[in-house]
Amino acid sequence: MRTHGWSGSAPSTDEEAVARILDAAGNAIDARGADFSITDVARTLGVTRQTVYRYFPSTDALLQASAQRAATGFLDRLAAHLQGVTEPDEAVAEGIATALEWLPEDKHIGLLLTPGRAGAFSQTVTSDVALQFANSMLRRFDVDWGARGFDDDDLDELAEHLLRIIQSFVIDPGRPPRRGPQLRAYLRRWVGAALTAEIAVEPTC
Template sequence: MRKIKAIEHVWNGGHSEHALSAIGRRRRIPPGRRMFYSFAMTAPDDSPATIVPQGPPINDTQQRILAAAVVCVRQWGIEKTNLNDIAKQAGVTRPTVYRYFASRDDILSAALMQSAVSLGQRLLARVETFDDPAQRLVEAVHFALTAMPGEPYLGVILQTDLSAFVSHGAMMNEQGWALSTDLIRQILRGVEMSAAELADVTETVIRMVLSLLLMSGPSERDGAELRRYLTRVLVPMAGLRPGA
């Protein structure tokens, strides 16, 4: 079986190094703020994997802060949400928030990454029974499109002005990009592909998922119709052929 060339992604003393595509330099998260972002894939390139979050477990106070941030964004939008609002909603003081997070955006990034890791774990379990990489990609995107609206934190992007924040985080935030790329690498296991090609496919999939979630089209697709659409449009864009 041909193996995909793994993207360089090494965790070393709190620092992450990985190949970056041409879409821009990704924002590095300070080592002291990585506890919600770090993760590892537990299988080699040619077998199914599980995403395992790394770092200290989230305590009850931190979880309340994450949930409070999403509640505030739902109510007032991202631009009108500040740390005072989040602290009040969480029932903690502002200094308590700063003990764990540097900013409002830090809190939102942590909440979205937590939800994304959970979604990614279920997504990989859903597609691992398919032998064809093209079919795995179609099923993965279909699963993401149907599951994201129900995610406790990711689902907020459909109701607020958070969509730009999410798209930036998925492609420009270092840990968000690494998670997205590792998911695509596992979905396309067995496909020979350079790191640059993998980055291109990852970017294409992210843009496709966000556009289908956020933009209305001339027709509504679900189930078999959505799978046929993804097979016709996304699979060739990713450089794949069904059953190849």
């Protein structure tokens, strides 16, 4: 790999270069959300834009990679928060409510789940990246989905439904917005109830 630039301290491998670019992009997202460019990142690192483009062909590609990198930490925190919640309706209601509460403080995951930057990832909340995130979220819950009768296709659909609910609350939180216990009661009644009904359905012979 090339060693020019990098403020006099060039990375020794391409993997290190990518990590340093993502670190710089992450700091820029923390400071300005999606309102940054390849030029900003290159200036921070002491390299040319062409150097950054060798690893990420566009600002949107860099945004996506940075958001996906942050997703693991978000999912780890959410799984820890929901540890011991084994009922599907309770887990999904609490998961959605907690995600909605954390999103304003996590600009990286906000970029992943809520369309806003023109052309970023996808103009729909159900982009492949967002669906993968939601599916990972469900599978980290302390719920034995298989024992409750949910297969992989069911979880794929549930992940999509979860994303659509999150998007609707982000776009229009309500007047006044539901928060805390009120939000959780609403989600248990209208989202959790669907899962409870699905579990209660006995297979026909």
